[in-house]
Amino acid sequence: MTTTIHLPPHRLSAASQRLRDEVRSFLDAELEAGAFVPRCDAWMSVADPAFSRRLGARGWIGMTLPSAYGGHDRSPLDRFVVTEELLAAGAPVAAHWIADRQTAPSILRHGSHAQRERYLPAIARGECYFAIGMSEPDAGSDLASVRTRARQVEDGWEISGTKVWTTGAHFAHAIVVLARTDGSPADRHSGLSQFIVDLPAPGVEVRPIRTIDGEHHFNEVIFDAAVVAEDSLLGERGAGWRQVTAELAHERSGPERYMSTVPLLRAWAEQLRGQSGGAAAERELGRLTARAWTLRQMSLSVAAALAEGRPPEITAALVKDLGSRFEGDVVETVRRLEDIEPRKNGPGLEGLLAEAILHSPAFTLRGGSNEILRSVVARGLGVR
Amino acid sequence: MNDDLRAEIRAAVTAILDGQGEDRTGHKRVWKELSEGGFHLVGVPEAAGGSGGSLGELAVVTDVAAFHAAPVPVVETAFLAGWLLARAGLSVPGGLVVASLDEARGHWQDGVLRLSGRLRVPWARHAGHVVTMVRHEEENVVAVIPVNAGVELVTEDNLAGEPRDVLVLEGAAADASAAAPPGLDTSALLMRGALARSVQLAAAARAVLVSARHYVTEREQFGRPLARFQAVQQHLAALAAEVTAMQVSAEAAVAAVEHEDADAEVAVAAAKATTSAGARQVAAIGHQLHGALGYSSEHRLGAVTTRLWAWRDEFGNESHWQDRLAAALHDRAWWSLLAGGAR
Numbered sequence: 261m262t263t264t265i266h267l268p269p270h271r272l273s274a275a276s277q278r279l280r281d282e283v284r285s286f287l288d289a290e291l292e293a294g295a296f297v298p299r300c301d302a303w304m305s306v307a308d309p310a311f312s313r314r315l316g317a318r319g320w321i322g323m324t325l326p327s328a329y330g331g332h333d334r335s336p337l338d339r340f341v342v343t344e345e346l347l348a349a350g351a352p353v354a355a356h357w358i359a360d361r362q363t364a365p366s367i368l369r370h371g372s373h374a375q376r377e378r379y380l381p382a383i384a385r386g387e388c389y390f391a392i393g394m395s396e397p398d399a400g401s402d403l404a405s406v407r408t409r410a411r412q413v414e415d416g417w418e419i420s421g422t423k424v425w426t427t428g429a430h431f432a433h434a435i436v437v438l439a440r441t442d443g444s445p446a447d448r449h450s451g452l453s454q455f456i457v458d459l460p461a462p463g464v465e466v467r468p469i470r471t472i473d474g475e476h477h478f479n480e481v482i483f484d485a486a487v488v489a490e491d492s493l494l495g496e497r498g499a500g501w502r503q504v505t506a507e508l509a510h511e512r513s514g515p516e517r518y519m520s521t522v523p524l525l526r527a528w529a530e531q532l533r534g535q536s537g538g539a540a541a542e543r544e545l546g547r548l549t550a551r552a553w554t555l556r557q558m559s560l561s562v563a564a565a566l567a568e569g570r571p572p573e574i575t576a577a578l579v580k581d582l583g584s585r586f587e588g589d590v591v592e593t594v595r596r597l598e599d600i601e602p603r604k605n606g607p608g609l610e611g612l613l614a615e616a617i618l619h620s621p622a623f624t625l626r627g628g629s630n631e632i633l634r635s636v637v638a639r640g641l642g643v644r
Numbered sequence: 645m646n647d648d649l650r651a652e653i654r655a656a657v658t659a660i661l662d663g664q665g666e667d668r669t670g671h672k673r674v675w676k677e678l679s680e681g682g683f684h685l686v687g688v689p690e691a692a693g694g695s696g697g698s699l700g701e702l703a704v705v706t707d708v709a710a711f712h713a714a715p716v717p718v719v720e721t722a723f724l725a726g727w728l729l730a731r732a733g734l735s736v737p738g739g740l741v742v743a744s745l746d747e748a749r750g751h752w753q754d755g756v757l758r759l760s761g762r763l764r765v766p767w768a769r770h771a772g773h774v775v776t777m778v779r780h781e782e783e784n785v786v787a788v789i790p791v792n793a794g795v796e797l798v799t800e801d802n803l804a805g806e807p808r809d810v811l812v813l814e815g816a817a818a819d820a821s822a823a824a825p826p827g828l829d830t831s832a833l834l835m836r837g838a839l840a841r842s843v844q845l846a847a848a849a850r851a852v853l854v855s856a857r858h859y860v861t862e863r864e865q866f867g868r869p870l871a872r873f874q875a876v877q878q879h880l881a882a883l884a885a886e887v888t889a890m891q892v893s894a895e896a897a898v899a900a901v902e903h904e905d906a907d908a909e910v911a912v913a914a915a916k917a918t919t920s921a922g923a924r925q926v927a928a929i930g931h932q933l934h935g936a937l938g939y940s941s942e943h944r945l946g947a948v949t950t951r952l953w954a955w956r957d958e959f960g961n962e963s964h965w966q967d968r969l970a971a972a973l974h975d976r977a978w979w980s981l982l983a984g985g986a987r
Contacts, residue, residue, distance in 0.1 A: 265888050280984075281985050345983075545973065546965070550918050550921070553982055554915075556983065558892050578881075635878075637885065
C-alpha cells in the first residue's frame with residue numbers, strides 16, 4: 261500500500277538502439293517487398309505464419325527465453341524494443357503474439373522440463389501458436405468464477421466447460437485452459453488450475469465468434485469431457501489463480517496497450533507532412549504526439565520494472581487504462597479532423613480508419629476492462 | 645550513488661518545508677532556511693557561486709518545493725537566474741537574484757551597458773538583482789541589474805498569488821555583463837522554464853493525489869468512508885493515472901536534458917504539453933473528491949490547484965508545445981521522433 265504510484269523513467273542502452281535500427285531495416289525491407297501492409301491492431305488480428313517464422317529466424321521471438329530452450333537470453337528491454345518496432349509498423353504478428361508474450365514466460369516459470377522442451381523451442385522459431393482459455397460465458401471480468409472443470413480420471417484429466425473470446429483458437433496449436441480442479445465456484449481463487457491442451461483434440465470444438473465487423477478473430481471453445489494426459493497440468497494443482505495473475509502482468513503491460521492505432525496516427529502524420537492540414541490538425545497531431553511520447557515512457561518504465569523483477573501489476577493496469585483510452589482518442593481525432601469517409605478494406609487513411617473504428621470498443625475491454633483496471637489501481641492506492 | 649544523494653536532498657528539503665506548517669506567508673523565513681542549507685542554488689556550479697550538483701538534484705529541490713506549494717522562488721533563482729549566469733561565465737551576486745523572462749534592449753554608454761524595456765520578472769519585488777538576456781547589435785548578452793529605486797516596478801500576481809512583476813527599464817545600468825554562449829537565447833530560456841514548470845506541475849499534481857487519497861479515507865458520509873464508494877475509487881484511480889503520466893513525463897524530460905540527449909527538446913516539449921494538459925483534470929478531480937471543504941482557503945488543496953492553473957500557462961501552455969512538436973514533425977518521421985533511431 262502506497263499513497264502514490266512511482267514509475268521511474270528508464271533509459272534504453274546504446275546497444276538496444278542498434279537493435280532498433282536492425283529491426284527497422286528488416287521491416288523496411290519487408291514493406292518494400294510487399295510482404296505486409298501496415299494495419300491497426302495487427303497484433304490481435306493479422307496472423308501471418310510465414311512472417312512469424314521469419315521473425316523467429318532472426319531471433320526476435322522468445323527473446324528472453326534461455327538458449328537451452330531455443331531462446332536467445334536477451335533482456336526484456338531488448339524484447340520491448342523489438343515489440344514496439346513491430347507495433348509501430350503495424351506488422352502481421354498475431355500468429356505468435358500470445359505465445360511469445362505470455363505463454364512462453366508462463367511455461368518457462370511453471371512448466372515441467374518436458375513441457376518446456378516440447379513447446380518453447382517451437383514458440384521461439386515462430387512455429388507454435390497459443391490461445392488462452394480464460395473468459396467464459398459467465399466469467400468475463402470476474403475470472404475467479406470460472407465453471408470449466410477438470411476432473412482427475414484414470415489416464416489424465418477430463419475437462420468440461422466453455423471458453424469464450426478465445427483469440428486465435430482456430431489456428432493455435434495449443435490452448436492454456438483455466439479450470440476448476442477442486443472445490444466450488446464459491447471458493448473463488450482457490451482450487452483453480454491451468455492445463456495445456458493441444459489443438460485440435462477430440463472432445464474440443466472451436467466455433468467462431470464474429471465481431472461487429474463480421475470478422476473472425478475470436479472463438480468459443482467447447483470442452484465436452486475432453487480427456488488430456490496427466491502431464492498437461494501446467495504448474496501446480498490449485499495454483500491456477502496465482503499463475504494467471506502473474507501471466508496477466510505480461511498480458512497487460514506491453515506497448516500494444518497503447519499502440520494499437522499507432523499505424524493510423526503515423527499515416528496521418530505522413531499525410532499532414534505532405535500537405536498543409538491546417539493549424540487545427542497540426543495542433544491535434546502535436547497533442548496526440550505528446551500523449552504518445554508520455555505513454556511510451558510509461559510503458560518503458562513498466563517494462564523495466566518487469567525486467568528487474570518488480571511485479572508491475574498496479575502500474576501496468578494504470579498504463580493500460582490511459583493507453584487504451586489513447587487508442588480511441590487517436591481514432592476519433594483523425595476522423596474529426598480529416599473529413600473523409602472510412603472505407604472497409606479501402607486504401608490509405610480511409611481503410612485504416614474503418615478498421616480502427618470497428619475495433620475500438622475492444623480497446624477498453626480486452627485484457628481487463630478499464631473499470632477493472634481502475635479498481636486494481638485503487639487497491640494499489642490502499643483504498644480498496 | 646546519485647540516488648542516495650537525491651534521497652538525502654529530498655529528505656533535507658522536505659524537513660525544512662514540513663516545518664513551515666500551514667503558514668503560507670512566511671516565505672522569507674523558509675527561503676532563509678533553504679539558503680542556509682545551500683538548497684536555493686543547487687544545480688548551479690560552485691565556480692559561479694552556486695551550490696553545485698546536477699540538474700537531477702535541482703529537479704528534486706524543485707519537486708519538493710512545488711509538492712509543498714512553498715511560496716519560494718527556487719525555479720526563478722536556481723533553474724533560471726543561476727543557469728543563465730553560469731552559462732555566461734558570470735557569478736551569482738549575493739541576496740535574492742531572479743531571472744527576467746524577456747529580453748532587454750541594450751546600448752553601451754561611457755563603458756556602461758544600459759538596459760531598456762518592459763520585462764516580466766517573477767519575484768522582482770523581493771529581489772536584489774535581476775538577470776536578463778540583452779539584445780545588443782545582433783549579439784546576445786547576459787546582464788545583471790540591481791533592483792533599486794531607479795527602476796520602475798509593477799507588481800502583479802498569478803492565480804496562486806505568486807509574484808509576477810514587471811520591471812520597466814529606461815537606460816538602467818548593468819552591474820555586470822558577458823556575451824551569451826552560442827545557443828543561449830530567449831528560446832533556450834523558454835525551454836528551460838518549461839522544463840522547470842513541468843517538474844512543478846507534476847509535483848503539485850502528486851500533492852493533489854496524496855491529499856485526495858487521505859481525505860477519502862478519513863472522511864465518512866452515509867456511515868462509511870468515502871473510499872468505500874466505487875465511484876470515488878474510480879475517480880481516485882483516474883487521478884492517479886494522470887498524475888503518474890505527468891510525473892513520468894517530467895522525470896523523463898529532466899533525464900533527457902541532464903544526459904544531453906539528441907532529442908532533449910522533444911522531451912521537454914512533450915513533458916510541458918503533458919503536464920499543462922493534465923493540470924485541468926487533476927485539479928477538477930481533486931476538488932470533486934475533497935467536496936466543499938477543498939474549496940475553502942483554510943484547506944491546503946487550493947494552494948496546489950491554483951498553482952496547477954497558473955503554471956500550466958507559464959512558459960508556454962499545452963497548445964504552444966503541441967504546435968512545436970507538430971512543427972518538429974515537418975522534417976522528422978513520426979515514429980523516429982518518439983523512439984529515436986535512424987530516419
